[in-house]
Amino acid sequence: MSPMAHRRTKLLFLFYALFCALPAIAGKSYYDVLQVPKGASDEQIKRAYRKLALKYHPDKNPGNEEANKRFADINNAYEVLSDSEKRSIYDRYGEDGLKQHAANGGRGGMGMNINDIFSQFFGGGGGEEEEEKIAKGDDVVVELDASLEDLYMGGSLKVWREKNVLKPAPGKRRCNCRNEVYHRQIGPGMFQQMTEQVCEQCQNVKFEREGYFITVDIEKGMPDGEEIVFYEDGEPIIDGEPGDLKFRIRTAPHDLFKREGNNLHTTVTITLVQALVGFEKTIKHLDDHLVDISTKGITKPKEVRKFKGEGMPLHLSKKKGDLYVTFEVLFPSSLTEDQKKKIQEILG
Template identity: 85%
Template sequence: MAHQRSKLLFFCILSCYVIVITAKSYYEILQVPKGASDEQIKRAYRKLALKYHPDKNQGNEEANKRFAEINNAYEVLSDGEKRSIYDRYGEEGLKQHAASGGGRGGGMNIQDIFSSFFGGGPMEEEEKIAKGDDVTVELDVTLEDLYMGGSLKVWREKNVIKPAAGKRQCNCRNEVYHRQIGPGMFQQMTEQVCEQCPNVKYEREGYFITVDIEKGMQDGQEVVFYEDGEQKIDGEGGDLKFHIRTAPHDVFTREGNDLRTTVTITLVQALVGFEKTIKHLDDHLVDISSKGITKPKEVRKFKETIALPDDADGFQRREKNWN
């Protein structure tokens, strides 16, 4: 009976986990804020579509799945009517809208979306656009958040481009022309031609960014916010990258997917045995014990018996090292 309850708990937790994964919003899939402009959405789509395109990820089923998600999200967010419905009513609203005959009916398939954005033929490389500097931040994350998942609010300050009085030269390019300097003789000339654009200036702004921490993230992994780095006039912003770094913990240290801690016992306990209880990172209690002699600095492994699903990206082992 207890075994059945354990299995029931396993499947219940697993079902909830799947629901959370599939509920990822279209904005999260494209890695843009909800108030992103059409241009931000296009740029984010271009980067992600090129990164996860099947031509660059042959045989990678996860990349193919991401590519489909990216195109589905872009189809909705690039359409003003669909995006408005999605913002107000979510995916269920889009389904009802389609069922009532609204929209274009049927939508576009993945290849149509990619081809309409990049053009036909073989996959093109990303066009070269002037880009601001990337900003990299070392982000200390607690073992609790790395074990259970969580989110951190980080204060961010950066230079933001704002309108200013006057005009300026912009979109400058070199144009080549030929000038006749004698009978049958021509000279090739190059002239820089610029447009007149509204003037701009940099202003310092600050705001909070929410960084989502996935279960089991390793040191050095990145969480990227596209175009949230240094801004570039007549170009696109660099990227803001958070490098995950495990913060020191009072009780545990992490080694791969194992947790280690030091337990102090008395001389009598070292000779005849001991029983102790340790609070885990999620506050559940772990009972450890030993019968007989325990040597100094001896490493022992104790199995946990909690009914939790193994997470491929998390702390996979049910056995934890206690030193």
Template identity: 85%
Template structure:
């Protein structure tokens, strides 16, 4: 009886795990960040961009990126195949598994990830595809505060750009050269090239504005970019460029950044320099850093405080804080003060 109860409990736990994993799993459309109604070209463009972004060569040691890359490859392998996509849309992943088990073409079984990637980025048939026209990338220099770069934050930025809208009338579009052969005699053929175009709705550009939220990640360096794909300048019969916010550290009133290190200058009196002092400085997240001394501090002396610098991007480590001490000398001394100093230091 006890064995039966344990077996029943195990079955229930397995069923619960399966249900939770099914709920948590992203759809293939979510993985590629496209709507369910996306065209083949939209799916192809989304795959190309995401696969480049999360490719292991660009994200060495980043397990999360490697996991995303595998998800992207798997999603594209299904959605780029009309038969598999139809099965997935109707029956989901379970339908693909049954299709594969019944002798279909796989539902992801036996897929060579590198072959799929090569088809787009070298060494495969993609090299023979006609190059897609792309609009201009827009690069914006974005000043980020040291506080945001230290703790992470976000900035709202107003963006204005051209947007393609429908206009009255029709136009020639999607023009391409097609090759055909014409017989000019017995066993003789002439190769001919003809431009073939489609008829599309006419379009026009209109100016629109909206706010974009730019996320600043902890430890980002000057020159790093936050990219909004397809949000650059549009182009008719092509894909839009990208919008890139290039990070630039804004000046700060207490700290100066050099790579992953911070530098600060603190002024102390001559008395403090000679006999020691207790002092703290407020850091970027407002925690207090003890910079006091019990000994003598020389003018221009630099003290290194390990681990009090900037966080490294995608790391738990931090740089160092370097504090330079300026000693404030008195403008003048009385004869009595001079005598006392001579008595002490003489």
């Protein structure tokens, strides 16, 4: 092979590597991954990244492959959205545009690695940095009833949201007030330290009520009390940043199953004959697959049997809890004398 052909082969291999270096994120946009709107500011993106990266950092989730994957996805999304050029390409052409950009000599997926990005915020150690003292609006916490089916298989809910929105108003106002220290000379070689409040002139604002739909993604196995956070979508505040909107998961009641942590419980009624001689029976699970609960043995009233791995999926894990079935035995309301005699002959 000639040197020129060898060089072309190496370039083709490099372009292929660049294409592979920017993985797709399970069908979600980078904005969805960071839980920010498409028009989010750079500061919003930074804050969202900081909070999510801390939550899913491998040091806080040892041995959890799903959390590690989520952490990598978060960093991939931030690498693109924090770079104005990449973000512009992504907004116009999507991931294919980024790959083409990389193939044409752009940085593509060859920028900072995960540790470099994380170190920008946390010094590389994985610890939380001290938050800046910025006035913040109230967080809004909404108890969200999620169906057992959505919590078992994953799903999404559309929720109507109404909130106050800051709009421009006529006139000016004092804003961004701060105390500034200066020194005043009060004599030869003598100075007095003074503090003075300094303010700027800003556009007046007013609150207006607006409503819109929010799509809340329910992940498999989310436990009760888990919060899905939409950063800066809480109550706004003048001269500060909005609070967060938090949907707190609560398992809705179900007709057949009851959830207890990662386990499911249900009750099945059988006849007295079935309790004595056995039975063949299945129950339909939350995703419609059938669970065989048949037995050839005797079943006692209130007996509980465990079916391993048929419970709820564990959040951010491939494991599942167990299903516990309690058997109720339906006794006959009355017996004829002949039936009583036969039962005595059999069981006596």
